[in-house]
């Protein structure tokens with residue numbers, strides 16, 4: 001593959017800017033600009049020159065083909081972190097025949113060269129986008145091969161089951177039914193239950209990865225927007241004493257003790273002759289129904305039963321105006337009760353991620369579901385059929401890791417990466 005380069009650090013001013021090169025010819029390019037090629041994986045300080053002109057002084061690292069991120073020859077230049085330096089060095093590399101990499105192209109090469117499977121690539125993509133602790137942990141597990149190792153264990157179990165069947169078949173006498181060893185059924189049952197476990201943990205893992213949606217709902221003037229602003233500590237939404245101030249849904253993304261949560265400010269729920277307000281109320285209802293949890297706000301403690309679900313929280317607002325308060329009461333003016341509300345919300349959401357597995361994408365889920373369905377009914381089946389089911393299960397696992405059937409996902413996955421990764 002041709003020689004590509006890109007700035008691997010974020011564009012802009014900083015301590016260091018990293019330019020990475022990958023592909024056949026990276027070694028020659030390094031020699032040309034930095035002189036003698038250092039020992040692999042040893043950072044050395046070199047002058048970067050373009051002919052007679054000195055471009056920068058940089059730490060240079062050399063990785064041999066087969067032991068780099070992409071699997072190809074890779075060179076890294078840690079330049080002084082000024083955009084003008086990066087521009088100058090990039091121009092020199094381009095003039096020397098290197099091509100500017102596309103988004104995700106380094107990772108794509110790592111995948112194509114078998115350095116990473118698709119599950120690890122997806123984990124890496126999630127890691128680069130992670131905003132909270134819970135997202136970082138899940139993503140890092142997958143980026144560092146957590147799901148891949150699990151699948152490898154499953155594959156070994158399938159191989160063993162297949163081998164046990166093979167030795168049990170008596171090819172000499174085709175009329176006598178062969179006994180399939182019990183261990184085969186034992187392995188297949190265990191696999192099925194492990195697949196089911198991952199499927200059961202999908203919803204939680206997906207929530208960890210994408211975050212939760214929590215709708216703040218209630219009648220007009222309940223104080224919904226005021227709560228959102230108080231949590232955001234800035235004026236995210238308009239607040240006024242006019243009923244029907246909020247129309248569109250306003251999203252506020254927060255890090256709730258490590259959980260990614262999007263709070264939705266919504267239009268006050270009421271019948272309205274104002275066409276625009278009515279559209280807002282429709283949106284509010286629809287989003288409230290699809291949200292993971294609802295905070296039902298009102299100054300009287302009333303809730304809208306048609307939107308109530310288990311796990312929702314009823315919140316009495318404007319506690320500063322009431323003589324006494326019961327239940328979950330908050331004031332967006334004084335801040336009273338808001339930390340308790342967020343603690344309660346965290347408790348409820350964290351319960352829902354407790355069983356999270358490693359499978360956190362629809363693509364992965366569909367593959368593992370197929371694997372589980374293939375092994376749904378294995379008891380009393382003859383060896384030839386069992387052998388075929390084992391083969392099909394292995395195919396589903398290959399799909400899970402992107403060893404086959406990945407083509408349609410590749411462009412989507414890699415285009416979401418940044419340039420330089």
Ligand SMILES: Nc1nc2c(ncn2[C@@H]2O[C@H](COP(=O)(O)OP(=O)(O)OP(=O)(O)O)[C@@H](O)[C@H]2O)c(=O)[nH]1
Nearest residue numbers: 220221222223224225226240244245246268331332
């Ligand atoms: N005293 C007091 N007033 C509050 C409190 N929260 C909100 N308000 C007032 O109540 C009025 C309505 O507040 P909003 O936050 O706009 O209410 P909302 O539920 O978003 O209203 P809509 O968007 O119209 O549905 C405003 O005048 C706020 O200043 C509170 O905790 N205490």
Ligand SMILES: [K+]
Nearest residue numbers: 221240242245
């Ligand atoms: K209002």
Ligand SMILES: [Mg+2]
Nearest residue numbers: 224225245246
């Ligand atoms: Mg509002």
